[in-house]
Amino acid sequence: MSSAFLAGLRFEARMMRRDGAIWFALLALAGVALFALAMGASRVVSQQAAIAGARADETQRLTNLQKTLAQLQQGETQGKPAPEPPPFRDPRNAAFMGGGPAAAVAALAPGPLALVATGQSDLLPPAVRVTTGSKDSFLFADEIDNPANLMSGATDLAFVVVFVYPLVILAMAFNLLAGEREQGTLSMSLASARRPAAALAGKLTARVAAPILATLLAVAAGVWIFAGWERLATPGFAVLLIVVLLYGLFWAALAAAVDGLGRSSAFNALTLIGAWVAITMILPAAINSIAGFAHPAPSRTDMVLAARAASIDADRARDASLARYAQEHGDAEKPAGGPQEATLRRLATQEAAFQRVEAIVAEHDAQLARQRDMADRLGYLSPAYLTYQALADIAGSGETRYRAFLDRIRAFHLDWREFFLSRAKAGAALTAQDYAAMPKFTQADEELVGPAPAGLAGPLIGVALPMLILAALAMRGYRRCRI
Amino acid sequence: MSDLALAPLATTAPAKSRWRVVRAVAAKEWLELFRDRRLVWLCAFVVALMLAALAFGYVENARILRERDSAARADRELWVGQSAKNPHAAAHFGQYAFKPLSPLALADPGVDAYVGSAVWLEAHKQNETQFKQARDGGVGARLGSLSLAFILQTIAPLIVILMGFASFSGERESGTLKQLLSVGARPRDILAGKAMALIGAIFALLAPAFFGAALALVFFVDRERLSLADQFLRLAALGAAYAAYLAGFAFLALGVSALARNSRAALVTLLAFWLANSFLAPRLATDAARAFAPTPTWQDFRARIAQDKAKTFGHDESHPAFVAFRDETLKKYGVSRVEDLPVSFRGLSLRKDDEAGYAIFDRHFGALQSAFDRQDALRAAPGFLFPLLALRPISMAFAGVDSRSQFDFATAAEAHRRDIQNQVSDNIIHFAHDKQYVAGPELWRKIASFAYRAPGAVFALGYSALPIIGLLAWLALACAFALFAARRLRPV
Numbered sequence: 021m022s023s024a025f026l027a028g029l030r031f032e033a034r035m036m037r038r039d040g041a042i043w044f045a046l047l048a049l050a051g052v053a054l055f056a057l058a059m060g061a062s063r064v065v066s067q068q069a070a071i072a073g074a075r076a077d078e079t080q081r082l083t084n085l086q087k088t089l090a091q092l093q094q095g096e097t098q099g100k101p102a103p104e105p106p107p108f109r110d111p112r113n114a115a116f117m118g119g120g121p122a123a124a125v126a127a128l129a130p131g132p133l134a135l136v137a138t139g140q141s142d143l144l145p146p147a148v149r150v151t152t153g154s155k156d157s158f159l160f161a162d163e164i165d166n167p168a169n170l171m172s173g174a175t176d177l178a179f180v181v182v183f184v185y186p187l188v189i190l191a192m193a194f195n196l197l198a199g200e201r202e203q204g205t206l207s208m209s210l211a212s213a214r215r216p217a218a219a220l221a222g223k224l225t226a227r228v229a230a231p232i233l234a235t236l237l238a239v240a241a242g243v244w245i246f247a248g249w250e251r252l253a254t255p256g257f258a259v260l261l262i263v264v265l266l267y268g269l270f271w272a273a274l275a276a277a278v279d280g281l282g283r284s285s286a287f288n289a290l291t292l293i294g295a296w297v298a299i300t301m302i303l304p305a306a307i308n309s310i311a312g313f314a315h316p317a318p319s320r321t322d323m324v325l326a327a328r329a330a331s332i333d334a335d336r337a338r339d340a341s342l343a344r345y346a347q348e349h350g351d352a353e354k355p356a357g358g359p360q361e362a363t364l365r366r367l368a369t370q371e372a373a374f375q376r377v378e379a380i381v382a383e384h385d386a387q388l389a390r391q392r393d394m395a396d397r398l399g400y401l402s403p404a405y406l407t408y409q410a411l412a413d414i415a416g417s418g419e420t421r422y423r424a425f426l427d428r429i430r431a432f433h434l435d436w437r438e439f440f441l442s443r444a445k446a447g448a449a450l451t452a453q454d455y456a457a458m459p460k461f462t463q464a465d466e467e468l469v470g471p472a473p474a475g476l477a478g479p480l481i482g483v484a485l486p487m488l489i490l491a492a493l494a495m496r497g498y499r500r501c502r503i
Numbered sequence: 504m505s506d507l508a509l510a511p512l513a514t515t516a517p518a519k520s521r522w523r524v525v526r527a528v529a530a531k532e533w534l535e536l537f538r539d540r541r542l543v544w545l546c547a548f549v550v551a552l553m554l555a556a557l558a559f560g561y562v563e564n565a566r567i568l569r570e571r572d573s574a575a576r577a578d579r580e581l582w583v584g585q586s587a588k589n590p591h592a593a594a595h596f597g598q599y600a601f602k603p604l605s606p607l608a609l610a611d612p613g614v615d616a617y618v619g620s621a622v623w624l625e626a627h628k629q630n631e632t633q634f635k636q637a638r639d640g641g642v643g644a645r646l647g648s649l650s651l652a653f654i655l656q657t658i659a660p661l662i663v664i665l666m667g668f669a670s671f672s673g674e675r676e677s678g679t680l681k682q683l684l685s686v687g688a689r690p691r692d693i694l695a696g697k698a699m700a701l702i703g704a705i706f707a708l709l710a711p712a713f714f715g716a717a718l719a720l721v722f723f724v725d726r727e728r729l730s731l732a733d734q735f736l737r738l739a740a741l742g743a744a745y746a747a748y749l750a751g752f753a754f755l756a757l758g759v760s761a762l763a764r765n766s767r768a769a770l771v772t773l774l775a776f777w778l779a780n781s782f783l784a785p786r787l788a789t790d791a792a793r794a795f796a797p798t799p800t801w802q803d804f805r806a807r808i809a810q811d812k813a814k815t816f817g818h819d820e821s822h823p824a825f826v827a828f829r830d831e832t833l834k835k836y837g838v839s840r841v842e843d844l845p846v847s848f849r850g851l852s853l854r855k856d857d858e859a860g861y862a863i864f865d866r867h868f869g870a871l872q873s874a875f876d877r878q879d880a881l882r883a884a885p886g887f888l889f890p891l892l893a894l895r896p897i898s899m900a901f902a903g904v905d906s907r908s909q910f911d912f913a914t915a916a917e918a919h920r921r922d923i924q925n926q927v928s929d930n931i932i933h934f935a936h937d938k939q940y941v942a943g944p945e946l947w948r949k950i951a952s953f954a955y956r957a958p959g960a961v962f963a964l965g966y967s968a969l970p971i972i973g974l975l976a977w978l979a980l981a982c983a984f985a986l987f988a989a990r991r992l993r994p995v
Contacts (some may be wrong), residue, residue, distance in 0.1 A: 297661065301646075
C-alpha cells in the first residue's frame with residue numbers, strides 16, 4: 021500500500037474524529053441496526069411461541085384421542101362397552117382422524133439468523149396442520165395479523181441495510197473532491213501528495229470505511245447479544261458480513277464515481293439521491309410490477325373450486341351409479357352397504373379432490389416460478405433488490421428455505437395419506453400401536469437450514485460487478501481531477 | 504423580478520400592492536422552476552411513472568376482477584349443481600364469498616394483497632378470508648410495486664423538497680433576497696408568492712395523475728354495481744388529501760429554507776425528514792402498535808373460540824345443553840317424545856346451535872377487529888408530525904382498500920353465511936320428517952348467491968376522522984412553521 025494512500029487515509033481519519041456530526045451519524049446508524057436486530061429477536065421469540073403452541077395443541081389432541089381409545093378398548097374387554105362416539109370423534113376411525121383430529125404439525129423453526137430479516141415469515145405461518153385432505157384445506161391457513169401491519173413491514177436489519185446504510189455512506193462520500201474544491205483546499209491536497217489519486221483514494225477509504233465498519237460491528241454485536249455468540253462462528257454469519265460489506269462498497273463506489281465527474285456538491289447530492297431512489301425504490305417496484313404483468317400470479321380460488329367440483333362430480337357419479345342399480349334391479353332398492361361404503365365414498369371424493377388440487381397447485385407453482393424467475397433476473401438491475409433477497413435467504417425467511425419446507429410437506433402429506441387411507445380403505449380400526457407409529461414431521465428444519473445459505477453467489481456477483489465498474493470509473497475520475 | 508424593481512413598496516402598502524408582490528414572486532418562482540431543466544425532466548419522469556403505475560394498476564385490477572367474477576359464477580354453478588342431499592350436508596358444502604374489487608384499487612392497492620380474496624361460508628364456523636396474494640409474491644415483492652399511491656406518498660414529496668429547498672436560501676446566497684426585502688416586500692408576501700408557485704407546481708404534478716385515474720374509473724366502474732358519482736367523490740377526497748400532504752411539504756421546505764444557514768443545510772434537513780417520514784415512521788409506528796395493542800396468534804384465537812363453542816352442543820346429542828334444549832322444546836310443544844313433535848327437532852337444534860355460535864363469533868371477530876382498529880389509531884396518531892401516517896389510512900379508506908372495508912365485506916359475508924344456515928335449518932324444521940330427508944336443486948336455487956355492495960364514501964369518511972385531523976394538523980403546523988420562519992427571515 022502506497023504511503024500517499026496511507027497518508028490520505030490517516031489525515032481524513034483525523035479530520036473525521038473531530039467532526040461531531042460524523043460521530044452522531046455513525047452512532048445513529050449502529051443504534052438503528054441494533055434496534056432492528058432487537059426487534060428481529062422478539063419476532064423470532066413470537067414465531068417460536070407459535071410453533072410451541074401448535075405442537076402443544078398436537079400433543080394434547082393426540083393424548084385425548086389415545087385416552088378415549090384406551091377407554092373404548094377397556095370397555096370392550098370388560099364387556100361394558102362405552103357409548104359409541106360419532107365417527108368424526110371416534111379415535112378408531114382412520115378416515116376421520118387423519119383428516120383433522122389427529123392432524124400432524126409440520127413446523128418450520130426460525131433459522132439461526134432469523135433475526136436478520138422478516139422476509140416472508142410474517143405472511144407464511146411457521147406451523148401447518150397436515151391432514152389427509154387436499155392441500156387447499158390446510159396449506160393456505162394464515163397467521164392472524166392486522167393487514168396494515170403487514171403492508172407497512174417490520175423494522176429489521178434487512179430494511180436498515182438496504183435503505184438507511186447507503187444514505188450514511190453517500191452522506192460521507194458524496195463530496196470528497198467537490199467539497200475540497202469548493203473550500204479551496206483541493207489544490208493543497210493534490211500538491212502535497214506525490215500520487216494525488218492514491219491520496220484521494222486513501223481519504224475516500226477513511227470516509228466510507230467508517231459507516232461500513234460501524235455497521236459490521238453493530239451487526240456482530242447485535243447477533244452476539246440477541247442470538248448468542250455461537251452464531252458468530254457460522255458460515256451464514258460470514259456470508260451476512262460479506263453481503264453487508266459488498267453492498268456498502270457498491271454505494272461507496274457509486275458516490276466516488278459521481279464525485280469523480282468533477283461537478284459541484286449540489287450536483288453530486290442530487291444525483292446520488294436520485295440514484296438511491298431509483299435503486300432502492302423505483303427499480304424494485306418496477307421489477308415486481310413488470311414480472312407480475314408478464315406472468316400474473318394465478319388465482320388460488322381455482323384450486324378450491326376444482327376441489328369443490330371434484331366433490332360435486334363424485335356425488336353425481338354416485339347418483340348415476342344408484343340410478344343404474346335401481347334400473348338394473350327393477351325398483352328403487354339401494355345397494356347394500358353400511359358405514360364402510362359411506363367411508364369409501366368419502367375417500368373417493370377426497371381422492372378426486374386431492375388429484376385435481378395437486379394438478380392445479382403444480383400448475384400455479386410453475387406460473388409463480390416463472391414470475392419469480394423473471395423478477396430474479398430483473399433483480400440484477402438493482403443491487404438493493406439482490407441484497408434484500410440475499411439477507412432474507414441468510415435469515416432463512418426467504419423463498420429457498422420455504423420452498424424446501426413445502427417440498428418436505430409434499431412428501432410428508434403423501435406418507436400421512438398413505439398411513440390413514442390404507443387403513444380406512446381396508447376398514448381397519450386405528451389401534452394404540454397405530455397411534456405410536458403415525459408418521460411424524462421430524463426436526464426436518466435442521467436438514468433444511470443447511471450449513472450455509474446456498475445460491476448466493478449470483479446475487480453477490482450481481483452487487484460486486486457494478487461495484488468494480490464504478491470503482492474503476494471513480495479511480496479514473498480521481499486521476500483526472502482538476503482544481 | 505422586473506416589476507418588483509419598478510416600484511418600491513411602503514411598509515403600509517395597500518392589499519392590492521401586496522397582492523402584486525405575491526403574484527410577482529409566484530411568477531418569478533414559476534419561471535425559475537421551468538428554467539431548471541433538471542426539475543422539468545424529473546417532473547416529467549415522475550408524471551410518466553405515475554401514468555405507467557396507473558396503467559399497470561388498470562390491467563392488474565381488470566384481470567383480478569375477471570378472475571373473481573368468473574370464480575363467483577363457477578361457485579354458483581357448483582352450489583346449484585349439487586345433487587339431492589340433506590340440506591345440512593349442503594350447508595357443510597357451503598359457498599364461497601369473493602371480495603369484489605374496489606375500482607380505486609387501481610390507484611392505491613392498500614391492504615388488498617394482505618387480506619385474501621375469498622371466504623368459505625360453511626356450516627358452524629366463521630372463517631377468515633383466505634388466499635392472500637402477497638403470499639405468492641416472494642421476498643422481493645415486499646419491496647413494493649409501482650402504484651400511484653406509492654409514487655405520490657414517497658416520490659412526490661421528494662420532488663416538492665427538491666423544488667423548494669433553495670427557495671429562500673438560494674436567494675440569500677445569490678444576494679437577491681436582500682434586494683427583494685430592500686424594495687419593501689414583506690417576508691410574508693414573499694412566502695405567499697413562493698408557496699403559491701410551489702402549490703401550483705404540486706397541482707400540475709397531481710393533475711395528470713388524477714385525470715388519468717378519473718378516466719380509468721370511467722372505463723373500469725361497472726355502473727350496475729357501483730355508483731360512478733361515489734367513485735368520483737372518493738377520488739376527489741383522495742385528491743384533496745394528497746394535495747394537503749404535499750402542500751405541507753411545500754410549506755416545510757419553504758420554512759426550512761428560510762431558517763437554514765445555506766441551501767445544503769436546508770436540503771440535508773429536508774431529506775432527513777423525508778427519510779424519517781417515508782421509511783422509518785411507518786415501520787416504527789407499526790412496531791409500537793404491535794407492542795401496545797397486541798393481537799392473538801391464530802392458535803390462541805381459534806382455541807378461545809373453541810373454548811366458547813364447547814359450551815354449545817354442535818352435533819353432540821349427549822351434551823347437557825342439547826339435553827336441556829330438547830327438554831325445553833318438548834315442554835314447549837307439550838309432547839314427551841321427539842318423534843311426536845310437529846316439526847323436525849334436528850332442524851330446531853341446528854338453528855339453536857347456530858344462533859349460539861353467532862354470538863360467539865361476533866364477540867371474537869369483533870374483538871379482533873377492535874384490536875386492529877386500536878393498532879391503526881396508534882399508527883395514525885403521530886400523523887401530524889409524520890404525515891404519511893395520516894395520509895396512508897385516508898388514502899386506503901377512500902380507495903376502499905383498508906382493513907375497515909375488509910371488515911365490512913367479512914361482516915356481509917358472515918351475514919350471508921347465516922342466511923344460508925337459517926334457510927337450510929328452516930327447510931329441515933318444516934320438511935324433514937325422517938332421517939332420509941333430502942332436498943333438491945329448487946332449495947339450492949332459492950338460496951341466493953352472495954351479493955356485496957361496498958359502502959359509499961361516507962363510510963370511509965366516518966372511519967377516517969383521526970387521520971383527517973392529523974393531516975389537517977400537519978398542514979396547519981407546516982404553514983405556521985413557514986410563517987414563523989418567514990418572520991425570522993435574514994437577508995444575508
